[in-house]
Amino acid sequence: MTAGEQPRTALESPGGNTISAEPEQATSDSGLEALDGPFTTRQLLRLDEALRVADQQTGLTFSVYLGELDEPTRESAERLHRQLSGADTAVLLAVSPNQRVLEIVTGSAARKRISDRDAKLAALSMAAAFAGGDLAGGVLSGLDQLASHAGRH
Amino acid sequence: MIDVRIIGTTDALGALKLSVLNTFLVFAVIPLAVVAVVAALVFGGSDRVRRARRYRPGRPYDFKPIWFLASPEQVGPAYGGPETGHQATPPAIEPGVIEDSSGARVLPGPTGGASDRW
Numbered sequence: 001m002t003a004g005e006q007p008r009t010a011l012e013s014p015g016g017n018t019i020s021a022e023p024e025q026a027t028s029d030s031g032l033e034a035l036d037g038p039f040t041t042r043q044l045l046r047l048d049e050a051l052r053v054a055d056q057q058t059g060l061t062f063s064v065y066l067g068e069l070d071e072p073t074r075e076s077a078e079r080l081h082r083q084l085s086g087a088d089t090a091v092l093l094a095v096s097p098n099q100r101v102l103e104i105v106t107g108s109a110a111r112k113r114i115s116d117r118d119a120k121l122a123a124l125s126m127a128a129a130f131a132g133g134d135l136a137g138g139v140l141s142g143l144d145q146l147a148s149h150a151g152r153h
Numbered sequence: 154m155i156d157v158r159i160i161g162t163t164d165a166l167g168a169l170k171l172s173v174l175n176t177f178l179v180f181a182v183i184p185l186a187v188v189a190v191v192a193a194l195v196f197g198g199s200d201r202v203r204r205a206r207r208y209r210p211g212r213p214y215d216f217k218p219i220w221f222l223a224s225p226e227q228v229g230p231a232y233g234g235p236e237t238g239h240q241a242t243p244p245a246i247e248p249g250v251i252e253d254s255s256g257a258r259v260l261p262g263p264t265g266g267a268s269d270r271w
Contacts, residue, residue, distance in 0.1 A: 033217070033219070034219055034221075036216070036217070037216050037217070038206060038207055038208050038214070038216050047221060048221075048223075051221060051222070051223040052223045054223075055223040055224070061222075061224075062223065063220060063222040063223075064221040065218070065219075065220045066216075066219045066220075066221070067217070067218020067220075068218060073268070074268060078264055097214035098213065098214045100210070100270055101268065101269075101270050102268065102269050102270075102271075103266065103267075103268050104266040104267045105265075105266040106264060106265045108264065110265075111264065111265030115265075116265045116266065119265065119267035120267035120269075122267070123267040123268065123269040124269060126269070127269040127270065127271040130208075130210070130271050131210055132210075133207070133208060133209050133210050135207070
């Protein structure tokens with residue numbers, strides 16, 4: 001690179017607030033909606049990190065759904081799971097705090113790495129955390145257990 | 154004859170010199186000021202609105218549904234994903250092993266997993 005060519009920076013125009021002073025700059029619209037949820041910013045950051053690390057280490061696609069599930073909940077969670085592209089290697093953790101039910105759905109390829117018994121073990125520890133009111137901690141420990149049972153790819 | 158003499162007079166005892174106003178200042182105003190400072194720190198220091206927004210078992214949970222995904226572009230095009238953009242293809246998993254870590258056969262089926270309630 002010659003001295004005349006400067007690398008382009010991410011900023012459209014110089015100046016303005018820093019990201020720490022105005023976090024909305026670095027957040028997408030869907031990210032802003034997540035800030036209205038039951039999690040603090042710190043919990044959201046930890047959740048983001050856990051999802052990214054689990055995806056990278058295992059090669060599976062982990063996702064967490066938090067909200068109402070239609071009855072019967074199992075079929076409803078499997079419908080959500082089918083919406084993911086690459087559903088064979090996807091793992092969905094669906095949690096409905098109002099119905100007090102959680103479903104772990106593993107795709108046909110993912111269930112060779114995470115057996116149903118491993119999934120049940122993760123579900124038990126998640127339910128224990130949820131019963132204590134710790135939504136973020138339960139999701140994090142469930143992701144951690146499922147990812148470590150799946151192993152590295 | 155024994156000469157009795159009081160050595161200290163009542164003027165020398167400090168406590169008895171306090172006027173009503175001084176007593177009130179020391180024993181009522183100062184403790185109340187300390188209490189007020191502590192109460193102000195307790196109730197004004199934290200954002201109580203933010204803390205109330207959390208899940209408690211048994212209380213209604215009235216947040217909008219959220220779906221967390223490490224890479225949202227993996228949601229299929231029919232559900233708001235990109236139409237023709239590069240879809241991240243997950244790495245292939247070697248087929249053939251239909252048994253779990255303990256050697257027990259995994260039942261064939263489209264999806265597996267587990268459920269629980271609390």
